[in-house]
Amino acid sequence: MYNFDFVKPSTLDEAVAALGGEDAQPLSGGQTLLPSMKQRLNAPGVLVSLTGIAALKGVSMEGRLLVIGGATPHAVVAAEVASAYPALAALAGGIGDPAVRNRGTIGGSLANNDPSACYPSAALGSGATIVTNNREIAADDFFTGMFETALEPGEIITAVKFPVPEKAAYAKFQQPASRFALTGAYVAKYGDGVRVAITGASEGGVFRWTEAEEALSRSFTAEALNGLSLPEDGMMGDLHGTPAYRAHLCAVMTRRAVTAAR
């Protein structure tokens, strides 16, 4: 990869200031950013590491909200939210492999918004709030397209707040080489309705399947989804799966998630 200047601030204010410089980018766990820099798909002049900022790490409860620091690794989420929000812990524990989970972070995954990543579906499916250094963004407004988010340049995800559902599950059809979701469905049942978020399918990135949400809000059973399907228009296609196959998997994985929800 091309060389760059590396800085590692210990406070959020220092990080924000460093990111104000020309051609600077934040680095969290780097499990996607560093490989993309090796391929020269990305070549920042300055990398600002967020891993030295203690305030960005850790898990806590704020009333009924589960709050996860932006620089919290997947392995920590998998271990520490297992009782508070088991579906989210299971999702975090299924990302990549153990070594990747020790380094990759929730904030990095959400900011990257890979169309096949797991975490965006949990944030959107839970109606989470993404907290940054200067505002709070509802998940519904955060994911704006493939690898695109509402984040401004230099804006840092400091935490993610998850309302804990009555029951939820993530069902992922794993792409065996990359361990990303070939297609995955996150289903969460709240007192005021059900949310369904699909990853690994649309060319627009993670999205809510509103028809399924309405059907499941009436009856939270796999049978309630009978007859529902998504069109293949706008679905991703590659050597691992055609658009029609992914459209089919959306319904299959949603049914599996409903059945597994607890």
Place this chain on the structure above:
Amino acid sequence: MTKVTLTVNGRSMSGEAEGRTLLVSFLREELGLTGTHVGCDTSQCGACVVHVDGKAMKSCTVLAQDVNGASVTTIEGMANEDGSLGTVQQAFQDHHGLQCGFCTPGMVMSSAALLAENPKPSEAEIRHYLEGNICRCTGYHNIVKAVLAASGQDVSTLGVAAE
């Protein structure tokens, strides 16, 4: 260039690193510890796994400067003090858990991380935990057997069948 100091296998070691210097390059080229291998260089194969502050990580996807000051354990740190093989290493030898040996440093480091978390893993748990370590010789069966043996469990029921 920036000075980076790590505690490697219990010893303080320093060297120079650019911004882009990967931990694995720093260990191999700056500190001369060539036991850690670069396999795919894309964080998939796991040949480069080391422990950073006790956690298994792929050192080809960590910047040396980002772990400045950390405690790192590499394959060179897995032997006993008298130079004899450590428990996991010895089990790999006893059960022929390697063919060409290229993936072995990463396999041993990941296996040691597993046993630290889960001292008596089942065969399925071992296979699942090692999913980020790829053996091009497809020696998985004996690798799993070696890890089971290193955990002090009976491996006689596993037999010698290929997968």
